[in-house]
Amino acid sequence: MLVALLPGDGIGPEVITQARRVLDALAIDGLTFEEALVGGAAYKATGHPLPPETLDLAKRADAILFGAVGDPDCDALERHLRPEQAILGLRKELSLFANLRPATLFPELADASALRPEVATQIDMIIVRELNGDVYFGEKGMRKTADGKREGYDIMSYNEDEVRRIARVGFETAMARGKKLCSVDKANVLETSQLWRDVVIETHAEYPEVALSHMYVDNCAMQLVRNPGQFDVIVTGNLFGDILSDQASMCAGSIGMLPSASLDSNQKGLYEPIHGSAPDIAGQGKANPLATILSAAMMLRYSLNMPAIADRIDAAVAKALAAGARSPDLGGTMSTSEMGDAVLAALT
Ligand code: NAI
Ligand code: MG
Numbered sequence: 001m002l003v004a005l006l007p008g009d010g011i012g013p014e015v016i017t018q019a020r021r022v023l024d025a026l027a028i029d030g031l032t033f034e035e036a037l038v039g040g041a042a043y044k045a046t047g048h049p050l051p052p053e054t055l056d057l058a059k060r061a062d063a064i065l066f067g068a069v070g071d072p073d074c075d076a077l078e079r080h081l082r083p084e085q086a087i088l089g090l091r092k093e094l095s096l097f098a099n100l101r102p103a104t105l106f107p108e109l110a111d112a113s114a115l116r117p118e119v120a121t122q123i124d125m126i127i128v129r130e131l132n133g134d135v136y137f138g139e140k141g142m143r144k145t146a147d148g149k150r151e152g153y154d155i156m157s158y159n160e161d162e163v164r165r166i167a168r169v170g171f172e173t174a175m176a177r178g179k180k181l182c183s184v185d186k187a188n189v190l191e192t193s194q195l196w197r198d199v200v201i202e203t204h205a206e207y208p209e210v211a212l213s214h215m216y217v218d219n220c221a222m223q224l225v226r227n228p229g230q231f232d233v234i235v236t237g238n239l240f241g242d243i244l245s246d247q248a249s250m251c252a253g254s255i256g257m258l259p260s261a262s263l264d265s266n267q268k269g270l271y272e273p274i275h276g277s278a279p280d281i282a283g284q285g286k287a288n289p290l291a292t293i294l295s296a297a298m299m300l301r302y303s304l305n306m307p308a309i310a311d312r313i314d315a316a317v318a319k320a321l322a323a324g325a326r327s328p329d330l331g332g333t334m335s336t337s338e339m340g341d342a343v344l345a346a347l348t
Contacts, residue, residue: 010277012067040071
């Protein structure tokens, strides 16, 4: 099994180093690593944020562990040379259509949530967001109306195959957890959503053990704040998922805590913390590496079929937090490598 390590720029290399230490300590049989430049680091060395050799490694690998990109030195470059193009290019080239974002609040961090502690501690969900379709990828443009006014438009559409494959990821994710799936749409108003709901209901026949419910997106936004504990797995489209997953992540405390996966149809995936390259703290040893360490655990669970080892990493992170490990974003003073030390100590 080959893991592509793509540290990127900013705090990316700092957090990837700690995830690599954890993976090395586990001495997993048959797991090998190859590293390549991506983002600002790749642009500075090769003139391109996603060089062919990096894309080639990503394609050959069984899974990708990605740090972050967004070097501000590249801010003045044309859009196609900007570091962020690397992550967009990887998603597109590898057909990564399913974005999984767990939002879990470790009880020790209840006071870091934007919600009241007694509400926040109930949060333990995964949002499954479709990544390759919806209004972001439909026909779009600017035109003039008959009376000469400017009008912008973006067409929202999903075909049934696109809905079915993300619905299956939602059901599979629910099967591996609490067997509860909530499909979020706006079927009272949108035709796209009516098809979404119909296809999710059809797909349910393949997963009779899962309890399926449906919710309108506006209600879901409210319920995420009112009673987040009711959710196990949420499956939704690209636009609704973009908004709801950011909302859910703030309910769960620091941005430095949250991992993510982006999967193709063969369970190959790219795993990364949800945060960016944090130029404001890069090079200072202040970055919280836990989101990246938890991303490595997701990689073992979803792409490398090693759920027991993934559970060990999750448990070690919880134990390190319980023992008081806190980086500055969590109100503490521990450095990036000291946070890594704390997880390593908790593993043994
Ligand atoms: P950001 O996530 O990099 O930082 C936002 C704030 O959170 C900053 O104050 C930062 O110091 C803090 N933060 C982020 N990660 C942290 C961690 N692990 N530990 C402690 N504090 C942490 O978002 P921002 O500032 O909007 O973007 C910076 C650059 O990153 C931009 O160029 C943006 O385009 C890029 N970006 C890249 C992403 C990716 O690689 N997938 C995702 C999001 C943004
Ligand atoms: Mg977003």
